[in-house]
Each structure stands twice: as structure tokens, then as C-alpha cells.
Amino acid sequence: MPDVDIREYLFTALEAASDSGATYVDVREVSTESQALATRGSAIEAVDHSESVGYGVRVVVGGAWGYAASARTGDDRTAVDVARRAVAVARASATALNQPVELVPEPGHVDEWSTPIERDPFDVSLEDKLQLLLALSEPLESSPDIRAGKATMDLIRSRTTFASTEGARIVQTILHSGAGMEATAIADGDAQSRSFPGSFRGHLAAGGFEVIEAMRLGDNVERVAAEAAALLTAPECPSGRFDLVLDGHQVMLQVHESVGHPTELDRVLGMEAAYAGTSWVSVPDLGNVRYGSEHVNITADGTIPGGLGTIRYDDEGVEVQRLDLIRDGILVGMQSSRETAAALGADRSNGTMRADGWENFPLIRMTNINLLPGEGSLEDLIADVDDGMYMATNKSWSIDDKRKNFQFGCEIAWQIKNGKLGRIYKNPRYTGITQDFWNSCDGVAGEREWYLWGTPNCGKGQPGQVMRVGHGTSPARFRGASVGIGE
Amino acid sequence: MTEGLEGEARRAIRSVLENAPADGVEIVSVSSDTGLTRFANSQIIQNTVRQEVRVYVRVVVGDRWATATTNQLDESHLRAALDGAIAAAKVSPPDPEFPGLAVPDDVGRPRPLRRFDQAVAACDPEGRASRVREMLKAVGHHNCAGYIETLAGAMTIVSTTGVDCSDAYTRGAIQCLVDTGNGTGWGESYSHALDEIDGVKAARAAAAKAEASNDPGDADPGIYEVVLEASAVATMLEYLSWVGFGAKSMIEGESFFTERKGRRVAIPAVTVLDDATDSRSIGVGFDLEGVPKQTVAVIDGGWASQPVTDLRTARQLGTTSTGHSTGSVEFGPYAANVVMSGGDHSLEDLVAAVPDGILVTRFHYVNVLDRPETLLTGMTRDGTFRIRNGEVAEAVNNFRFVQSALGALSAVRGIGDDARAFSEAYGSFVAPSLHIGEFHFASRTSH
Ligand SMILES: [Zn+2]
Numbered sequence: 001m002p003d004v005d006i007r008e009y010l011f012t013a014l015e016a017a018s019d020s021g022a023t024y025v026d027v028r029e030v031s032t033e034s035q036a037l038a039t040r041g042s043a044i045e046a047v048d049h050s051e052s053v054g055y056g057v058r059v060v061v062g063g064a065w066g067y068a069a070s071a072r073t074g075d076d077r078t079a080v081d082v083a084r085r086a087v088a089v090a091r092a093s094a095t096a097l098n099q100p101v102e103l104v105p106e107p108g109h110v111d112e113w114s115t116p117i118e119r120d121p122f123d124v125s126l127e128d129k130l131q132l133l134l135a136l137s138e139p140l141e142s143s144p145d146i147r148a149g150k151a152t153m154d155l156i157r158s159r160t161t162f163a164s165t166e167g168a169r170i171v172q173t174i175l176h177s178g179a180g181m182e183a184t185a186i187a188d189g190d191a192q193s194r195s196f197p198g199s200f201r202g203h204l205a206a207g208g209f210e211v212i213e214a215m216r217l218g219d220n221v222e223r224v225a226a227e228a229a230a231l232l233t234a235p236e237c238p239s240g241r242f243d244l245v246l247d248g249h250q251v252m253l254q255v256h257e258s259v260g261h262p263t264e265l266d267r268v269l270g271m272e273a274a275y276a277g278t279s280w281v282s283v284p285d286l287g288n289v290r291y292g293s294e295h296v297n298i299t300a301d302g303t304i305p306g307g308l309g310t311i312r313y314d315d316e317g318v319e320v321q322r323l324d325l326i327r328d329g330i331l332v333g334m335q336s337s338r339e340t341a342a343a344l345g346a347d348r349s350n351g352t353m354r355a356d357g358w359e360n361f362p363l364i365r366m367t368n369i370n371l372l373p374g375e376g377s378l379e380d381l382i383a384d385v386d387d388g389m390y391m392a393t394n395k396s397w398s399i400d401d402k403r404k405n406f407q408f409g410c411e412i413a414w415q416i417k418n419g420k421l422g423r424i425y426k427n428p429r430y431t432g433i434t435q436d437f438w439n440s441c442d443g444v445a446g447e448r449e450w451y452l453w454g455t456p457n458c459g460k461g462q463p464g465q466v467m468r469v470g471h472g473t474s475p476a477r478f479r480g481a482s483v484g485i486g487e
Numbered sequence: 488m489t490e491g492l493e494g495e496a497r498r499a500i501r502s503v504l505e506n507a508p509a510d511g512v513e514i515v516s517v518s519s520d521t522g523l524t525r526f527a528n529s530q531i532i533q534n535t536v537r538q539e540v541r542v543y544v545r546v547v548v549g550d551r552w553a554t555a556t557t558n559q560l561d562e563s564h565l566r567a568a569l570d571g572a573i574a575a576a577k578v579s580p581p582d583p584e585f586p587g588l589a590v591p592d593d594v595g596r597p598r599p600l601r602r603f604d605q606a607v608a609a610c611d612p613e614g615r616a617s618r619v620r621e622m623l624k625a626v627g628h629h630n631c632a633g634y635i636e637t638l639a640g641a642m643t644i645v646s647t648t649g650v651d652c653s654d655a656y657t658r659g660a661i662q663c664l665v666d667t668g669n670g671t672g673w674g675e676s677y678s679h680a681l682d683e684i685d686g687v688k689a690a691r692a693a694a695a696k697a698e699a700s701n702d703p704g705d706a707d708p709g710i711y712e713v714v715l716e717a718s719a720v721a722t723m724l725e726y727l728s729w730v731g732f733g734a735k736s737m738i739e740g741e742s743f744f745t746e747r748k749g750r751r752v753a754i755p756a757v758t759v760l761d762d763a764t765d766s767r768s769i770g771v772g773f774d775l776e777g778v779p780k781q782t783v784a785v786i787d788g789g790w791a792s793q794p795v796t797d798l799r800t801a802r803q804l805g806t807t808s809t810g811h812s813t814g815s816v817e818f819g820p821y822a823a824n825v826v827m828s829g830g831d832h833s834l835e836d837l838v839a840a841v842p843d844g845i846l847v848t849r850f851h852y853v854n855v856l857d858r859p860e861t862l863l864t865g866m867t868r869d870g871t872f873r874i875r876n877g878e879v880a881e882a883v884n885n886f887r888f889v890q891s892a893l894g895a896l897s898a899v900r901g902i903g904d905d906a907r908a909f910s911e912a913y914g915s916f917v918a919p920s921l922h923i924g925e926f927h928f929a930s931r932t933s934h
Binding site: 038039042043044045046047048049050051052053054056064065066067068069070071085086088089090091092093095096097098099125126127130134147148184186189190191269270271272273274275277359360361396397398399400401402404405407409427429431433462463464482485486487 | 521522523524525526527528529530531532533534535536537538539540541552553554555556557558559564568571572574575576578579580582583584611612613615616617619620623630632633634636662663664666707708709739740741745746815816817851852853854855856857858859860864865866868885887889912929930931932933934
């Protein structure tokens with residue numbers, strides 16, 4: 001059995017909660033260190049180093065949940081107090097309870113795990129990191145027609161210690177690294193941006209500084225600036241029915257919003273109804289509902305290396321797994337927790353509970369929701385379109401509270417005429433209904449263009465929690481999509 | 488929770504500040520004590536209490552600066568944060584636009600608003616649970632979801648340039664969704680004072696809407712005359728503030744102010760202030776740089792009057808800061824105490840003036856399509872009704888809107904007398920119901 005070093009006060013909290021009447025207790029200490037850097041032109045906009053340490057005690061008392069959290073770690077007296085407060089909270093919960101919490105079993109894992117890395121980004125000097133960013137933002141901002149050239153870098157290391165009354169003893173260290181750049185061209189009240197590798201702070205992945213080095217950011221400066229400038233004089237994207245090819249980055253958001261969220265079992269069961277909403281699918285739909293065409297195969301995979309959802313254990317000590325959500329277009333799985341898994345008739349959670357820091361109660365969160373690669377290339381997808389659009393890089397998103405009606409915007413589109421890319425368009429948008437849209441998918445590009453993207457800003461829950469989740473995608477084609485905003 | 492920091496923490500901050508080997512240091516402490524009880528499927532499903540503090544340290548070395556953040560308030564952690572920030576500032580490029588730290592003689596010395604209610608601060612888990620039970624009872628057999636939150640917060644800022652201010656505030660929030668299985672309805676209530684948030688009233692409103700929403704009929708997308716209830720208007724104002732009320736987006740050319748400052752952007756009856764002193768506002772009386780929040784008429788009698796600023800953007804514009812710093816150069820200043828002036832029509836009056844239109848209860852998942860144009864998209868939810876001959880008629884399917892916020896404010900035909908505060912997260916937005924002549928629903932969904 002591995003030797004797992006867990007601070008004593010956490011056991012004090014476990015015992016105090018048990019002694020106060022809790023039938024289940026887990027304690028979770030999280031220590032997070034992060035660095036956020038941002039440059040614009042030759043100036044800095046952010047040079048920040050941040051640390052946060054604290055712990056939460058989660059209990060079940062009388063079949064109801066309670067949670068209390070504190071930043072005062074290491075102290076036994078505080079630990080007892082926090083544990084008792086969690087129990088008092090649960091007793092209050094029990095006064096408005098219909099269905100007592102029952103947790104499906106999970107072995108009490110004893111283990112230590114860390115994100116594999118090649119180069120610790122916190123060991124790279126700040127000068128070198130700022131130089132890397134300035135070498136992007138300076139030439140971007142001095143390019144023709146570019147008003148703002150920005151570059152960002154985000155590094156986040158979280159060490160989580162988890163222990164439960166069922167014997168779990170887990171220490172896990174997750175490291176996320178990322179960077180990106182964006183050029184904004186402005187003229188006559190029109191603002192147009194291009195970014196790389198993706199919008200909203202570039203691209204993040206699990207790993208060390210090697211993640212950033214592999215992006216070849218510098219090679220893309222000229223193209224990014226030129227495309228942003230060209231968008232200013234590009235015509236508006238026309239509206240109407242077109243065959244639509246999406247790049248991997250936009251497929252990421254399409255998967256995230258219209259497959260990832262609606263297959264979260266807490267949403268399906270109504271637990272997020274008031275805020276984020278519910279789902280258009282229900283548990284009896286499993287194995288019965290056609291979610292998309294036979295080209296649509298989607299997994300929830302916390303085990304694949306490098307993703308923002310790649311962990312070994314979730315925040316209730318369940319070992320992460322790889323499961324099919326959609327197989328050959330049929331809905332076959334949902335993301336579950338120890339509380340909700342029984343609703344699927346499952347005897348085990350599939351390990352998707354994660355919390356944003358020590359302050360928050362864990363929720364069902366996407367690990368890496370991946371559209372499995374098909375065959376051929378982006379070029380092949382485009383070659384088989386007579387009259388269509390190729391849209392790249394997500395810019396806006398919105399979807400209804402059952403995850404049916406969606407609208408997305410991208411940074412840029414290219415006309416496709418007779419299998420070839422033509423002129424560019426600005427402000428491309430498309431809209432649709434989840435099931436119809438995935439059913440219109442008639443091609444997903446193959447392994448060679450498949451990439452594990454990161455969505456660093458997924459919001460869920462009340463109080464709001466932000467999670468970093470992964471999506472492996474390659475470009476995909478959708479026939480007869482509604483390009484534009486609708487009517 | 489007391490106003491600002493207790494003795495030990497304050498002494499630690501003072502000590503770190505006084506001996507700092509830097510040309511300037513600013514320390515901001517933001518603390519909160521929060522209880523949040525969530526319910527769904529008519530039972531409490533998540534229930535948390537937490538105590539948090541974040542300390543933001545900003546150091547100046549010549550014309551360079553850097554920041555560090557910690558959640559540990561002892562002297563050794565504070566000193567480590569300070570030393571780290573100084574080391575980072577020394578290797579950062581110079582910032583010729585850096586406006587310096589706030590100097591109270593120049594920008595004013597903030598006085599606390601003390602919008603603090605002891606009853607919110609003292610509300611315990613049983614106090615929240617009893618309110619949930621009352622709400623569940625009020626909606627009878629219907630399925631019900633939502634939350635009640637009680638938060639007591641405090642902020643303290645001290646700096647080597649003489650800033651020394653503290654303030655404390657509270658927020659109570661209740662949201663309630665009722666789902667009959669065939670329709671949903673919504674109610675919500677926010678205030679700094681516990682006896683002003685009315686969960687039972689919100690629950691009854693949600694139940695009435697849900698019952699009226701049963702089996703929605705079909706309505707086609709298109710341009711409609713609408714009545715937006717206050718919740719929907721508050722969401723629109725929140726996004727409008729985000730895309731255009733801050734001076735940074737104006738300076739960078741991405742705000743409606745860039746091209747339209749001093750021009751008409753709404754009908755003359757529309758005035759939108761940022762006003763932390765309004766009794767319905769929630770939060771403290773100064774910004775993250777320790778500058779007093781001024782009342783700013785952002786849209787004044789329909790004219791695009793002035794954006795809110797922080798020290799940096801005020802310097803760029805040759806003015807003084809209005810006290811709207813977010814502490815982030817990247818994000819820039821933000822108006823978070825938005826107050827839209829109310830009118831003299833009841834909601835019924837607004838509806839009565841519509842021969843054929845749509846009544847919207849609230850919006851869902853709004854996003855920005857075009858910042859200078861203030862073009863937004865999002866969905867309606869939890870109570871979307873046809874208005875026929877001045878009366879609320881049948882429920883209809885939900886719509887996706889694609890609409891310029893300023894375009895909507897330019898088409899206002901009536902303003903409600905029901906302005907109230909909405910505060911889901913950061914800041915507060917006081918909004919009335921609006922009758923709008925033309926509003927674009929671009930597509931629909933099937934529920
Ligand atoms: Zn999300």
C-alpha cells in the first residue's frame with residue numbers, strides 16, 4: 001500500500017463529524033498555486049501570482065447533505081468546529097428532505113497521483129515567460145490595422161488531499177498550463193478578432209511548460225494579425241441553409257454545450273433546474289434515443305492523457321473512467337456521481353464529481369467529453385461540399401435550458417464552393433436544434449486532425465463554480481445547417 | 488462579521504505595508520461569510536457554509552508593478568506575497584501608462600455605506616431551511632427548485648499613499664423555479680436586508696406563472712411588441728454594462744461610447760445610473776483602488792453621457808476616476824451598481840397598452856454577439872406568454888432573441904413603477920419592467 005501523507009487535523013475533522021452523528025464524512029484539502037500573465041503590445045496587463053489553501057468537510061446526517069469550509073488549515077480546534085458546522089448544516093437540510101441520500105459503493109482508494117509533466121512551469125523564470133508573451137503581443141499590435149495585440153499565459157497547480165470515513169486516502173496533484181494570443185482590428189465601429197490556438201485565453205491542457213512550447217505560437221503571429229485585419233473589409237456572412245464544416249475548436253464548444261451538459265445526470269434529474277436548467281433527454285432514453293447520426297461517437301474519458309479533465313480520482317474519491325455517452329449515434333451513457341448513479345441502475349459512480357476549490361461542494365462536471373475521430377481529413381470534408389461554409393474558432397455561444405435550441409458564433413468563415421475554400425466572411429453564426437444538428441453530421445475527420453482541446457471557463461452551480469474541462473475533437477461536417485441567426 | 492478586518496489581521500497588514508522595500512504598496516482584503524442552501528425536486532440538495540478571505544497585494548517599483556494574491560492573513564504569508572510581487576515587478580517591463588496608487592487628497596476619502604443587515608449576517612442553516620420549508624409549502628404539490636443565500640462581506644484597503652478604508656455589506660438572495668411538468672414559472676428576491684427578501688411571495692409568483700404556463704402553444708419567431716419583466720431587463724442591463732459602460736472598452740474602440748458618446752442611444756425617459764448610494768444597491772462604497780464610487784449617469788435622458796472609469800482610464804481620458812476599478816487592468820472599470828430609473832406604469836398598465844405581443848418573465852444564457860452594437864442573444868424561460876388585446880393570454884414556446892440592448896432602449900414605450908434590485912453575483916442591477924415596441928425573436932425552441 002502506498003504511503004500517503006495526510007495532515008492530522010483532517011482526521012480530527014473526520015472523527016468530530018462522525019462523533020456528531022454523521023453516517024458518511026469526507027474531508028478535502030485543496031492547495032492551489034496559480035500564475036496569470038497578460039501582455040498587450042509592449043505593456044503588461046497582468047503579472048499575478050495567487051495562492052489559496054483551505055478545506056471542506058462534507059457529511060451525510062439523517063440522509064441529508066451538509067458542507068462547511070474554512071481557510072484555516074492545520075488547526076485541530078478549528079477542524080472540530082468546521083466539522084460540527086457541517087453536521088449542523090446537514091441537520092437543517094434534513095428538515096426539507098423527501099429522498100434520503102444513498103451512495104453507491106466505491107472502494108476506499110489509498111493512492112497518490114500527479115499529472116505527468118516534462119518541465120515544471122513554475123521553475124521557468126518570469127522574465128522568460130514575459131519575453132515569450134511580449135514576442136507575440138508586440139508584433140501583433142504593430143501589425144497593419146491591429147488595434148490590440150494580446151497574449152496570455154495561465155499556470156495552475158492544485159494539490160488535493162482527500163480522506164473519507166470509508167477509508168479513502170488520496171493525494172492528487174493536477175497541473176494545467178496554457179497560453180494564447182489574440183489580435184483585434186477596429187475600424188468604423190467594427191471590431192474583429194482572431195486568436196490562436198483558441199479564443200478565451202488560448203489553449204490549456206494538463207501538463208507542464210512543454211504544453212506551451214508545443215503550440216508554436218510565434219509561427220502564427222503573422223497569419224492571426226492578417227486574418228483579423230482582413231475581416232474588417234470582409235462581407236457579412238450570408239444567411240440560409242448551407243452545408244457546414246466546423247473546425248475542431250468550434251466542434252469543442254458544440255460538443256460541450258449540446259452533448260456534455262445535457263448528459264450530466266444531475267441536470268437530467270432536475271438538480272440544476274433553477275439555474276443552468278435540465279436536459280432534453282431522460283434516463284429511459286438510454287439505449288433508445290437517436291442523438292445523432294452513426295458518425296457521432298462520444299465518450300466521457302477522464303483517463304486520456306493531457307486533458308483538462310484528466311485526473312485519477314474525482315472529488316468524492318471515485319476512480320475516473322472512460323465511458324461511452326453516444327455510440328453510433330445512440331445515447332448510451334450519462335455522467336454520474338455516487339448519489340445519482342443508482343438512478344441509472346448502476347452499482348458504481350462513473351467518477352465525474354469535481355469542485356472548484358476547497359470552498360465548494362462537488363458537482364457532476366465533464367471530464368474530457370470527446371467526439372471520437374472518423375476518417376479522412378478536413379480537406380476531404382470540404383472537398384465533398386458544393387455550396388457551404390467552413391467556420392473556425394468559437395466566439396459566442398448560447399443554448400436553452402433543456403439544451404435544444406443553440407446558437408454559436410465563430411471568429412471567421414470561408415465560403416466553400418465546389419469543394420474548395422473561397423472568400424472569407426465576418427460574423428459567421430449558425431443556429432439549430434441539438435438532435436437535428438447531430439443527425440445532420442455526415443463526416444468527422446480522422447485521427448491526424450484530432451486534438452484534445454480545453455474549455456477553461458465552464459460555469460455551473462450556485463454559488464457559481466468554474467471548471468476546466470477537456471474535449472477531444474476533429475473537424476466535422478453538418479449538412480443543411482441554418483447559417484445566420486434564424487428569421 | 489465586523490466592518491473590515493479584525494485586530495490581528497489588520498496589524499499584520501500594517502506591519503507588512505510599513506516595512507515594504509517598494510515604492511508603493513496597496514493591500515486589499517475582501518472577506519465573506521456565506522451560507523447557501525439549494526433545493527431541487529422540492530427538497531434541500533446542497534447546503535454549504537464557508538468563510539473566505541482574499542488578500543490582493545499590489546506593489547510598485549519605479550514605473551513597474553505586479554500583484555500577488557493569498558487567502559492566508561498571517562504576516563508570513565502576506566510578506567511572502569509581497570516579496571514575490573516585488574520580485575515580479577522588478578523583471579516586468581515598465582508601464583508608462585501606470586497612474587500610480589490612489590491618493591485620497593486627489594480622489595477623495597471613502598466613507599463606508601454600511602449597507603449591512605445584522606439579520607442576514609446572523610442567519611443560520613436552520614434560518615435558511617425554515618424559509619425553504621415555507622416556500623415549499625407555498626407552492627403545494629408542485630415541484631420546486633432554487634436557493635437562498637445569506638452573505639456578509641467586508642472590504643478593507645490600505646496603501647502607502649494614505650488609503651485606509653473599510654466597509655461591510657450583506658446580501659440576501661432567494662430564487663424559486665416551479666415546474667408543473669407541463670410548464671415552469673419563476674420568482675426571485677434580493678436585498679441587503681433579510682426582512683426585505685420574501686421567499687413566499689417569490690414562490691407564489693413562480694407557482695402562478697407555472698400554472699399559467701401549462702401546455703404552451705406555438706408562436707412563430709419574428710419581431711414582436713414585448714413587455715419585459717424587471718428580471719429580464721436587469722439581465723439586459725448587466726450585459727449592457729459589461730459590453731459598454733466601462734471606459735476601457737470605449738478607449739479600445741469596442742464600446743458603443745466609442746462612436747456614440749454624447750449622442751442619443753435611448754428614448755429620453757431612459758436614464759441609467761451607476762449609483763452605489765441608492766438604497767437598493769448592494770455592496771461597498773469604494774472600488775478596488777480605494778476610490779469612492781461616484782454616482783455616474785451613464786445614459787442620461789437617453790443620451791450616451793459618460794462611461795465609468797478607474798485610475799488608469801481616467802488618466803488616459805484626462806479626468807479623475809469615478810471609482811469603478813475592478814482591480815484588473817485586463818478587464819478595466821465596471822459599473823456594478825446599475826440603477827435604471829423607474830416609470831409610473833404598473834405592469835398591468837404596460838401589458839394593457841399592447842394589442843398583440845409577448846410577455847417575457849426572464850432570460851436565460853445570454854451572450855454577446857457584437858460589442859459596439861450591444862447585440863445580444865439568449866433565450867426566454869419560465870413564463871413566456873402571448874399578450875392579446877392588452878391582456879396576458881396563453882403561454883407560448885420559448886424564443887431565442889437576437890437584439891441590440893440599446894435598440895431595445897430606443898424602442899421603449901412605457902416604463903414600469905416596479906424597479907427592484909437583482910443581485911445574482913457581483914454587484915446589483917436595479918431594473919423596472921419595460922414595454923418595448925420592437926424586439927427580435929430570431930428562433931424558437933419546442934418548450
Ligand atoms: Zn459549460
